Structure formats: C-alpha cells, structure tokens
Amino acid sequence: MPAAFDTATSAQELSGDGVLSLTHTAGGADRAAHAGVGIIASAGQQDSTSVTYGGTSMTEMTDTPFGVNSGQATYRLAGPATGAQTVTSTITDATPFTHFLGVISLTGVDQTTPVGTPVSATGTVSPATVTVASVGADDLVVDNVMLGAALVAPVVGADQTSRWSQSEALNGGEGAGSTQAGTAGGVMSWTFAMNPGDDWGIAAVAFKPVAAAAGWGGLLSSQRNRLVQA
Amino acid sequence: MTVLAAKQPVTLSFGVLEQFVSPAVVINALTDAIMVRLRRPTTLNPMAWTAADKIGVAIVVMLDGVEYRCSGRASGGIRLNRNGNEITHYVLHWRLPYGHFDRGASRRLGELSRIAFRAHVVLTRVAGNAITEIEVTSSESPAPLALS
Numbered sequence: 078m079p080a081a082f083d084t085a086t087s088a089q090e091l092s093g094d095g096v097l098s099l100t101h102t103a104g105g106a107d108r109a110a111h112a113g114v115g116i117i118a119s120a121g122q123q124d125s126t127s128v129t130y131g132g133t134s135m136t137e138m139t140d141t142p143f144g145v146n147s148g149q150a151t152y153r154l155a156g157p158a159t160g161a162q163t164v165t166s167t168i169t170d171a172t173p174f175t176h177f178l179g180v181i182s183l184t185g186v187d188q189t190t191p192v193g194t195p196v197s198a199t200g201t202v203s204p205a206t207v208t209v210a211s212v213g214a215d216d217l218v219v220d221n222v223m224l225g226a227a228l229v230a231p232v233v234g235a236d237q238t239s240r241w242s243q244s245e246a247l248n249g250g251e252g253a254g255s256t257q258a259g260t261a262g263g264v265m266s267w268t269f270a271m272n273p274g275d276d277w278g279i280a281a282v283a284f285k286p287v288a289a290a291a292g293w294g295g296l297l298s299s300q301r302n303r304l305v306q307a
Numbered sequence: 308m309t310v311l312a313a314k315q316p317v318t319l320s321f322g323v324l325e326q327f328v329s330p331a332v333v334i335n336a337l338t339d340a341i342m343v344r345l346r347r348p349t350t351l352n353p354m355a356w357t358a359a360d361k362i363g364v365a366i367v368v369m370l371d372g373v374e375y376r377c378s379g380r381a382s383g384g385i386r387l388n389r390n391g392n393e394i395t396h397y398v399l400h401w402r403l404p405y406g407h408f409d410r411g412a413s414r415r416l417g418e419l420s421r422i423a424f425r426a427h428v429v430l431t432r433v434a435g436n437a438i439t440e441i442e443v444t445s446s447e448s449p450a451p452l453a454l455s
Contacts, residue, residue, distance in 0.1 A: 082406065082407070083406050083407050083408070083409065084404050084405065084406030084407065084408060085404065085405060085406055086401075086402060086403065086404040086405075087401075087402045088377050088399070088400060088401045088402065089398070089399075089400045090379040090397075090398065090399050090400075091394070091396070091397060091398040092347065092381070092386050092394045092396075092397050092398070093379040093380055093381060093397065093399070094361070094379070094380040094381075094382065096379065096380065097378075097379050098376070098377065098378045098379070099376070099377040099378075099401060100368075100374070100375040100376050100377070100404070101404060102375075102404050102408065102416075104408055104409030105407075105409040105410070117389060145389075146389050160373075161373055161374070161375055163376070172382075172386065174388055174389050174394075176379075182406075184409070238451075238452075239451070241402060243400065243402070245398070245400075247388050247394060247398075248388055248389055248390070
C-alpha cells in the first residue's frame with residue numbers, strides 16, 4: 078500500500094514574536110507528519126529552533142537560511158497522535174517579519190524508517206527545484222518551498238499536488254508545500270516570477286511505505302497493529 | 308470574504324480588561340481561512356501600544372465541541388519591514404485543516420460538523436497595556452481535490 082496524503086493545515090504570522098501554533102488533525106493507520114517552516118527575519122536570525130506536535134518534538138530534517146533575510150526548515154514525525162493536536166513552530170528571531178508553518182499528515186508510512194534522505198537547495202532564479210534520490214513507486218514525496226519576494230504566487234510542478242500555501246503582501250513572501258506520488262519520481266519544482274536578487278529555498282523528502290507483509294504471519298501482524306492503533 | 312468581526316477598537320489594560328473575546332459566530336462549512344488583523348502603531352498613528360506591551364492572539368474554531376486553535380503573539384511599537392517601511396498591521400492567518408480525515412473524499416474541516424461550527428477570536432493581555440483595532444475575516448471555497 079503506498080504512502081498517502083491525509084490532511085493539511087497552515088498558518089502565517091506577520092510581525093509576531095517567532096512562536097506560531099495551530100491545531101492539526103491526523104488519522105488513519107501508520108501515520109506520519111511533515112512540517113514546513115518559512116521565515117523572513119533579521120539578517121543572521123533566519124533559523125528555525127523547533128517544531129513540536131502534540132508536545133512531542135519533531136525531528137529536524139533541514140534548516141536552511143538563504144539570501145539576506147529568508148530561511149526554510151522541515152521536520153518529520155512518525156506516529157503522531159490522532160485527533161486535534163497543537164503544532165508549534167519556534168524560530169530564532171523574536172521579532173521576525175514573517176513566519177509560515179505548514180503541516181501535512183500522511184498514512185501508510187513505515188514507522189521504523191519513515192523517510193529517505195532529505196535534500197534542500199537555494200537559488201535566485203525560477204524554478205525552485207530539488208531532486209530526491211532513490212524514490213520508490215509507493216513513496217510519497219513531500220516538499221516545502223519558501224520564496225523571499227515573489228511577484229505572483231508560485232505554480233506547482235505538473236506531477237505535484239499543492240497541499241498548502243500562504244502569501245503575504247508585507248514583504249512579498251510565499252510559503253507552500255506539495256506532495257508527489259513516487260511513480261512520478263523525485264523532482265519537485267515550483268515556477269514563479271520574482272524580483273532580481275531575491276532568493277528561494279526548497280527542501281523535499283520521500284516518505285516510505287509500510288513494508289509489504291510477508292506471508293500470513295506478516296499479514297496477521299499488520300492487522301493486529303491496525304487494531305491496536307484503532 | 309466574510310466579515311466575522313467588524314473593525315473595532317480594543318483596549319487591554321491591567322485590572323480593567325485582561326481579555327477581549329469576539330462573539331462566537333457560526334461559520335460556513337466550506338471555510339478555508341480565517342484572518343485577524345490588528346492595527347499597529349505608526350509614525351502617523353502613534354497608538355498607546357509599546358514594544359514592551361504584548362498581546363496573545365488566538366483564532367478559535369469549535370467543531371462539535373472540539374476546539375481547534377491558531378495562536379501567536381503581538382507586541383506594539385513601530386516595526387519596520389525588511390524594506391524599511393513601517394508595518395501597519397499585525398496579521399494572523401490560518402488555513403483550516405482539510406483532506407481525507409482518515410478516509411473518504413477531500414473535505415474542509417467544517418464539512419465534518421454534525422452539530423455546530425463556530426469561530427471567535429481571543430486577545431489576551433500578556434504584558435503592559437495595549438490599544439489597537441481588530442478586524443476578523445474569513446474566506447470560503449470547496450476543498451481541493453486530494454490527488455496522491
């Protein structure tokens with residue numbers, strides 16, 4: 078069974094204090110969560126500090142400052158709690174210009190090795206693109222893109238499905254996240270128009286499917302796990 | 308765009324008004340996003356709200372008795388954006404959960420409601436006193452198709 082999208086939520090705060098929380102809800106068997114953070118902050122304070130999910134620390138996969146004021150970071154968690162849970166993003170700058178948070182939850186994800194190797198990239202011209210290696214057909218690739226100052230909202234790659242997006246007029250920042258079935262490969266990209274000299278950052282990772290059950294023993298074990306989780 | 312709370316002045320001060328709660332209003336099942344805007348002090352409009360005065364800001368959605376919340380914190384004083392221009396508003400913008408919710412077609416959170424789907428905003432004095440102006444709006448649209 079392939080890893081699959083379940084739900085998505087996102088928020089943005091302009092001229093806040095660097096701590097942003099939202100309620101997300103996840104359900105289903107073999108769950109996982111991905112959090113994408115976007116930052117426009119004072120120079121040198123473009124890092125993410127942490128993201129927690131229902132009080133549990135998520136594992137940081139990437140944390141990439143870029144340009145003069147921007148940054149983006151990604152986090153993951155296997156087996157997030159079900160139902161309405163608070164997800165909290167904290168960034169280094171206590172007086173940032175912009176703070177984005179997008180959360181995507183998935184089902185059918187291997188709980189022992191939930192992801193492959195995360196990758197990130199930065200640049201100054203469209204498209205923002207990154208390639209995830211060793212993507213299997215049943216994987217689900219998830220990305221997080223942050224544009225420092227887009228002129229229009231970014232357009233998601235042809236085989237991707239946009240899951241969340243946040244635009245703000247104050248600085249022209251754009252944050253977004255998408256998913257792509259493993260059958261389409263590991264190239265994730267967004268096209269856009271941006272002022273010369275502005276920057277983008279993108280990160281992506283493949284979520285791995287639950288390993289196929291081996292024989293009746295494996296099938297019974299898989300069903301037992303589902304009953305326990307239900 | 309739907310106005311959930313019309314533009315209005317709010318003054319939070321120690322011992323007088325510690326918390327402002329907007330009336331809970333029924334919201335559309337297809338509500339996509341809710342936004343709170345608080346007017347900030349600027350050179351042209353210097354309100355009595357300094358950088359040391361802090362307000363907790365929360366958008367609260369109640370779905371059949373279950374609370375969903377998006378929260379941040381605002382402080383006063385004049386703040387500049389990265390281009391050096393004064394920021395006129397604090398903004399908290401939340402796109403509510405959507406998706407399969409474990410199974411079935413892609414839906415907005417509100418489409419799960421069987422009894423009531425309401426929203427309100429809470430401003431809580433954290434430090435000092437603050438004078439501002441609040442406006443709360445929402446937007447509605449069908450849930451995106453949730454292709455893999």
